[in-house]
Amino acid sequence: MVIYGVALLAVCSLLGLLVGEALGAVLGVKANVGGVGFAMLLLLTITDWLAKRGRFKPVSASGVTFWSLMYIPIVVAMAAQQNVVGAIKGGPLAILAGTLGVVVSFALVPMIARIGRRAPGAAVATSPGRSDKKEAP
């Protein structure tokens, strides 16, 4: 049933946020520390475990996928209630902050990809299916 997926998602979210609150309290940080991240790890672990045993039916899964597909609309709704007027004063900051990271990240891609290749054919050898697809185009 679809509610199983939604309920699992809710439980994972609540537990993750709880762990985040607890970690925040332990660290003395007045904040939820990584709660969403923990919730994600929890959801991944549980759905992976259930799927391997055939216990996570597609109907249940649709309760999770629906909400994952809703995340862009929800992010849009979230964007629509930000203090943009206040932010516009700092326009160049946002553009520079976003651009600089992208430029450096792009520049590092070939270097990191080379690390993988140095271990001879490691990425290809462990996944024959992938190397087939690679040669297709």
Next chain:
Amino acid sequence: MSELLQQAVFKNGLLVGFAVVGGVIWLSYFLSDRVTHGRLHGSAIAVFGGLLLAYVGGVVSGGKNGIADLPAFAGVGLMGGAMLRDFSIVATAYGASFDDLKKSGLPVIIALFLGVAVSFVCGAGVALAFGYRDAVSLTTIGAGAVTYIVGPVTGAALGASSEVMALSIAAGLVKAILVMIATPLVAKSISLDNPHTAMVYGGMLGTNSGVSAGLAATDPKLVPYGVMAATFYTGLGCLLAPSVLYLAMRMIFPQ
């Protein structure tokens, strides 16, 4: 008659929110398709449309909560509020698998951590250059340069001001749009023509809509590889930014 309409709108705020956001997204995908011919992903235009609505709402109401400060659109505030936001973001982790990440190997893990760190440092560095000196604002803007989801999640967790949150989202939006536009242009020079590099690229850049649209514009066959790696990026950012990275910033910039 107008009173009836007003009652219906005020009593069903969340539904109004769904309808308004649905309209924004429809228009965005229409513009993406017809005007930019798919070069600019619909979701990036939609987020930009959201920020535009927030600007209009802010100007009209004079408040800090964008369009949600107008009573008729209060439901947008509920839809984009903390509860549903966290709920749907957690859901996006579903479908990623530990096994696939392990198969992709060490370089992708390095790319994920390095990608989050590089974007964070660049974002925080720019914020520093613009005069911000408090750890919460620096972390939130740095996190925004990671992705436009990590930014507000981090900002909400740390209690950043709405202005810093908006800057942080804007930085992430700049990143997403830039990745979409730049990926097909730089693909050749970074050898982005195989699954291995696509996964490293997904791990380094990480912004979901940026990576999926950027790869789709480069070679649709590479999309699942890049997106698979990128799925972990926002989660990793949400895990690291409000915790380890924030603590590091607090050590450098004690309150």
